[in-house]
Amino acid sequence: MKVKAEDISYALNFLDDELIAECDKAREEVKVTSIPKKKAKITSFMPFIAAAAALLLIGGVLIAVLPKMGSTTMYKDSVSKIEETAAAVDNAVENEQAAETVSEEIDRNAGDDSTSYLADDISEMVDSMDGELGSDYYSATIVPGGQVDGILTSEVHIACSALDDEIYDLVTGLGGREDIEEEYGNTLLSFYVEDVPYGEAVEYDLCEDSDGSSYVFVFEDDDGKRIVPANEDEYELLRQLIDEQAANSILYIYMSEN
Amino acid sequence: MMEDAKIVDLYWERDEDAINQTQIKYERYLMKVADNILNNTEDSSESVNDTYLKAWNSMPPHRPSMLSTFLGKITRRVSIDLYRKKHADKRCGSEYEVSLQEMQENGIEPAGAMENESEYMDLGKYISDYLKTISEDNRNIFIRRYFHCDPLKDICTSYGFSESKVKSILFRVRGGLKEYLEKEGYSL
Numbered sequence: 001m002k003v004k005a006e007d008i009s010y011a012l013n014f015l016d017d018e019l020i021a022e023c024d025k026a027r028e029e030v031k032v033t034s035i036p037k038k039k040a041k042i043t044s045f046m047p048f049i050a051a052a053a054a055l056l057l058i059g060g061v062l063i064a065v066l067p068k069m070g071s072t073t074m075y076k077d078s079v080s081k082i083e084e085t086a087a088a089v090d091n092a093v094e095n096e097q098a099a100e101t102v103s104e105e106i107d108r109n110a111g112d113d114s115t116s117y118l119a120d121d122i123s124e125m126v127d128s129m130d131g132e133l134g135s136d137y138y139s140a141t142i143v144p145g146g147q148v149d150g151i152l153t154s155e156v157h158i159a160c161s162a163l164d165d166e167i168y169d170l171v172t173g174l175g176g177r178e179d180i181e182e183e184y185g186n187t188l189l190s191f192y193v194e195d196v197p198y199g200e201a202v203e204y205d206l207c208e209d210s211d212g213s214s215y216v217f218v219f220e221d222d223d224g225k226r227i228v229p230a231n232e233d234e235y236e237l238l239r240q241l242i243d244e245q246a247a248n249s250i251l252y253i254y255m256s257e258n
Numbered sequence: 259m260m261e262d263a264k265i266v267d268l269y270w271e272r273d274e275d276a277i278n279q280t281q282i283k284y285e286r287y288l289m290k291v292a293d294n295i296l297n298n299t300e301d302s303s304e305s306v307n308d309t310y311l312k313a314w315n316s317m318p319p320h321r322p323s324m325l326s327t328f329l330g331k332i333t334r335r336v337s338i339d340l341y342r343k344k345h346a347d348k349r350c351g352s353e354y355e356v357s358l359q360e361m362q363e364n365g366i367e368p369a370g371a372m373e374n375e376s377e378y379m380d381l382g383k384y385i386s387d388y389l390k391t392i393s394e395d396n397r398n399i400f401i402r403r404y405f406h407c408d409p410l411k412d413i414c415t416s417y418g419f420s421e422s423k424v425k426s427i428l429f430r431v432r433g434g435l436k437e438y439l440e441k442e443g444y445s446l
Contacts, residue, residue, distance in 0.1 A: 001372075001377070001443065001444055001445065002444075002445050002446075003366075003372070003381065003439060003444045003445065003446050004366060004367045004368060004369050004370055004446075005358045005361035005362065005366045005367065005368045005369075005370075006358060006368065006369055006370030007370045007372045007377075007378070007381060008361065008366070008381070008385065008404075008435075009338070009354070009357070009358060009361075009404060010335075010338060010370065010372075010378055011372075011378045011379075011381035011382040011385055012334075012382065012385065012401075012404055012405045013331050013334055013335045013338075013378070013382065014378055014379045014381070014382025014383065014386075015382055015385060015386050015389075015401070015405060016386040017322075017323070017324050017327045017328075019386060019389055019390070019397065019401060020324075020327045020330065020331075020401060020405060021324050021326075021327050022394070022397075022398070023397070023398040023401040023402060023405070023406075024326060024327070026394075026398045027398075027402065027416065239422065242422060243420045243422055
């Protein structure tokens with residue numbers, strides 16, 4: 001019987017309940033473990049607000065006293081510092097209010113099976129929060145990010161000078177290796193290399209076999225394609241290169257500088 | 259929040275508070291399921307409201323042991339039906355749409371070919387059987403991406419994996435599923 005993508009997707013409505021429940025549970029556990037982290041941050045934030053408020057108070061006293069001392073420069077410096085402090089306090093209070101709102105939102109949902117997601121307005125609030133507190137929330141995996149295309153459409157172009165020696169040697173040496181007889185396995189990642197010493201353009205697909213062994217599938221020029229070996233460390237090095245330089249994109253490496 | 263068993267009891271007692279309690283507990287979850295498929299708040303609300311109606315009409319006779327899964331499946335099915343109705347010839351850019359495109363990377367053609375419910379039920383059973391043969395992490399990543407249609411970025415964040423790693427896991431699981439179904443006599 002013929003099966004297409006939409007059929008598979010629709011048939012997932014008939015998946016075993018246990019499998020879906022297990023998945024939902026795992027998703028919940030990720031969220032729950034993130035909560036103590038942000039609470040600790042909120043607690044640690046309070047002394048800063050208290051200290052900033054105290055500075056503001058001292059500053060106010062200085063404003064009252066300094067003009068009478070006739071020192072214009074000192075007066076201006078102090079006003080400037082007080083203004084900075086006041087801005088810091090405002091910022092801190094805004095952050096604290098945002099933090100409380102987010103915290104309440106998370107706590108409100110804590111016993112809910114459906115709490116992987118926060119409302120958009122709360123997500124925006126988290127995004128707009130300044131400094132460590134905001135980034136800490138963001139990294140807490142509670143707030144979903146934007147949509148990501150599942151298909152590689154963008155390109156990243158880098159020159160060989162961006163590669164360190166080890167990767168440079170590996171990339172330029174791959175095509176020169178002797179072929180191995182290997183059944184075509186799973187393509188994980190691919191990248192292109194232009195102007196390599198042994199040809200003009202080569203596509204490398206990093207592959208991993210079902211037994212965990214790795215190798216590189218090489219497409220050379222027009223129709224030449226062959227498989228060359230790559231050990232686990234080399235494979236990992238190339239994978240990291242793609243992750244770092246071109247996650248979610250096709251990576252092109254230019255060996256000539258022009 | 260009320261326990262699932264008590265909410266189900268309310269449905270069986272034909273108490274309309276069942277829907278209020280369902281809304282309180284599951285509306286956000288169901289809206290997310292719908293929106294990942296429809297990418298439109300108005301359509302998602304319509305889909306979730308239909309879910310409440312279908313839940314009301316199906317309990318009794320049903321007494322689901324996992325209410326969240328029961329409701330999530332209804333929302334998913336209603337949302338896919340609505341998606342098919344509204345987007346037969348134009349795209350809406352939803353995660354559901356992207357997840358279907360991903361299957362093409364494994365040579366699986368996009369459009370649907372099956373027609374009756376029993377065929378989907380059989381296929382669903384084989385998919386469940388296959389998923390039980392792979393690791394729990396891989397299985398959950400697959401379900402999050404293709405059942406819940408969760409964005410890749412969310413899955414990556416949850417697991418602390420890079421996008422390329424999640425994509426490679428999905429590629430392998432899809433490849434394995436294709437192989438498994440072909441062994442069971444399906445043609446992909």
